[in-house]
Amino acid sequence: MNVLVTGVAGFIGFHVARLLLQRGDTVVGIDNVNDYYDRNLKRSRLALLELIAGKDKDAGAFHFIEADIADSAAVDDAFGRLPFDRVIHLAAQAGIRYSLENPRAYMQSNLVGFTHILEACRDHEIAHLVYASTSSVYGANTSMPFKEEHRADHPLQFYAATKRANELMAHSYSHLFDLPTTGLRFFTVYGPWGRPDMALFRFVDRIYKGETIEVYNYGDHFRDFTYIDDIVTGILLATDNIARPDPAWDSANPNPATSHKPYRLFNIGCGSPVKLSEYIGVIEKCLNKKANARYLPRQPGDVHGTFADCSRLQDAFGYQPSISVELGVSRYIEWYLDYYVKRMELQTYLLR
Template sequence: MKILVTGNAGFIGFHVARRLIERGDSVVGFDVVNDYYDPALKEARLAELDELSRRQGADYRFIRADLADRDAVDAAFREGGFDRVIHLAAQAGVRYSLENPQSYVQSNLVGFTNILEACRHHEVGHLVYASTSSVYGANRKMPFSEHDGADHPLQLYAATKRANELMAHSYSHLFGLPTTGLRFFTVYGPWGRPDMALFKFTRNILAGEPIEVFNHGNHTRDFTYVDDIVEGVIRAADQPAKPNDAWDAENPDPATSGAPWRIFNIGNSTPVKLGEYIEALEEALGKKAIRKLLPLQPGDVPDTYSDTSELAKATGYKPRTPVREGVRRFVDWYRGYYALGSA
């Protein structure tokens, strides 16, 4: 198939594009490569994809452009003839949304509108897009299920991703565009984002500097290894959404629709306390952290826990990588990438 992967210079997008190239798909990447975090890391990911495609003789090309630029998006689709679109580009980060909300409007709302319009007019067979566990917001019923409502986000980032889900539904309903939204749960692993906790903790522990441990390390996260996320993304993309013929408008199921639209959680279904996550990192690094204990930050939720039964039912797959194994793999990559050697 010919597949467009937006955000392929980003963490998850890079891993998805790499897997698609490895299995022989024709892949077009699209990314603005902004400076939200170190662009050198993004350029290194792109170089990896270039090298892989050369080795395999793969049909891969990269478009450096902004999804908020409608003309650039339209041009990519006119030339593309895409069977699938995997939309992973977004302005990420919970805390940054408190500082620069306009960036989230441009990337997550304007950019997504341009993707929806392009998919509609170019008759794309399936649009898969990244959402987030953050949409569950003020929900306290555990585990988080797609069948429960998600209408009380606690920060703008989550609100824009919930908006994406609703925007997609309108296009699925009006134009029959099959869409699948994927709610990711705390993704980590090699080539990760420097603004995320694992990257920051690793850097500071190795430098002998304190790490900031919010909520005194007592909140839990459903940490999900990136390879598990990728497997879920690709399996979902391979099976276009279909209408749920049993959907009842008088008693609506928030996870499905009478339109070809659906939502899946992708998480490890094994919540881990932040303190335990840090212990796994200390073990992998062979060095203890200096912990600076702080209160819960504004916009953060105390706990996340995914119910992935719908993903398993639809695709036959459930994430399974244990946190200690995933953290060890990240540390191995980190030492290699930064040429630090072993402990």
């Protein structure tokens, strides 16, 4: 297939594009490569995608466009490159904490940018739009595990509010223009090539260097940590199966996860939440180093816990997460040591 992947230089976008290429699809990727975090990491991801497409005779072709989805002309240009069979929209301003400081960045990328994607999908009659949402939309809900049928009307951060808005915007396009859309609520994604602003990198990096880590909510909260390979598997399962109207949808008792139009929502998580203190313990074991921890109260916008019910995705497509936290963290640390530590040692050696 020809697939457009937005946010292709990002953590999840990179892994999705890599798997698409490896199975022979042609990928056009768009990303503004902004400085929200280390641009070198983003460039390294892109270089690896170019390498896969260039060296593996069975791989698909890769084309990269450096542009911002908040620029409607750039989005129109991207959609004009090929007749796309699928659009996987992963570009967004990420991060919960940053939304407290710079909400306008979320407005531009997550609301304006998403509108441009919807309009382009409509104009080019895209067969299926799959887009990233987040477990953060569940907000103040404490009924667990989280189910797509639960209401998501009380977000605790502006970031979550913009992602919930994306779900509602998508439904309007599914309703008005019969655009098939699938929203995917990701639960705490981690793994190799992950973002350096996320907790796993900060914990691993500081524990490895013997520095103090900051542990919020005194390590008492829990997350449904989901390894990147399981996330990508779920994304492609949903992408390959186009959204259809739900014949059982009842307007008198509406299910928020489906519709009378080609629209649906899925959780993608592990389904096995882990307490933060236990997660840190796994990191300590893998590094064979003890953490120096500074325990602090919960931060504004943080939720106490997340726990995904993935039964809808399992029933629909056989999704089954398979990577344990112990295995996933060990794989991440192996990558960290190779990408960061060896590179730093080489730079130090060359500067002597």
